[in-house]
Amino acid sequence: MIIRTAEEKDMPELLAIYNYEVEHGFATFDLTPKTLEERMVWFREHNIGNHPLIIAEEDGKAVGYASLSSYRPKEAYKTTVELSIYISRDYRRKGIAGKLASSIIEIARERDDVHTVISVITGGNEASILLHEHLGFEYCGTMKEMGMKFGKMLDIINYQLMV
Numbered sequence: 001m002i003i004r005t006a007e008e009k010d011m012p013e014l015l016a017i018y019n020y021e022v023e024h025g026f027a028t029f030d031l032t033p034k035t036l037e038e039r040m041v042w043f044r045e046h047n048i049g050n051h052p053l054i055i056a057e058e059d060g061k062a063v064g065y066a067s068l069s070s071y072r073p074k075e076a077y078k079t080t081v082e083l084s085i086y087i088s089r090d091y092r093r094k095g096i097a098g099k100l101a102s103s104i105i106e107i108a109r110e111r112d113d114v115h116t117v118i119s120v121i122t123g124g125n126e127a128s129i130l131l132h133e134h135l136g137f138e139y140c141g142t143m144k145e146m147g148m149k150f151g152k153m154l155d156i157i158n159y160q161l162m163v
């Protein structure tokens with residue numbers, strides 16, 4: 001497996017990974033699949049400044065990705081970033097999420113413009129919670145019933161890592 005910076009050519013695979021979660025999972029609160037054009041806007045907001053986007057490549061294709069994105073639009077938040085990790089359903093439970101998370105946290109630690117990494121995890125995602133705790137993130141609280149997906153009210157669990 002290779003961990004590398006995402007490129008535009010990876011976007012169809014990254015889109016498929018993301019849209020699977022939109023349609024079948026709870027990792028995102030998006031309810032409508034994104035188009036390639038919509039995700040290209042997201043792509044262009046990454047790999048500039050303190051917003052890296054990296055992928056895990058296996059057999060020549062992207063099988064997962066991790067990104068650091070803006071946490072909030074207010075200027076005072078500029079050194080706080082939000083971590084997202086998505087893994088193709090066929091490649092889960094192979095340690096890819098941990099390798100991506102470790103790699104992107106190392107990138108964050110090397111930058112002067114990242115102070116805090118935030119993760120917002122959907123309640124019930126025990127694998128993600130365990131990964132974040134293993135990486136040294138601190139639990140910062142649960143917000144109850146923040147979104148509804150597939151007829152179910154979902155909590156969000158907040159974790160923070162100071163880098």
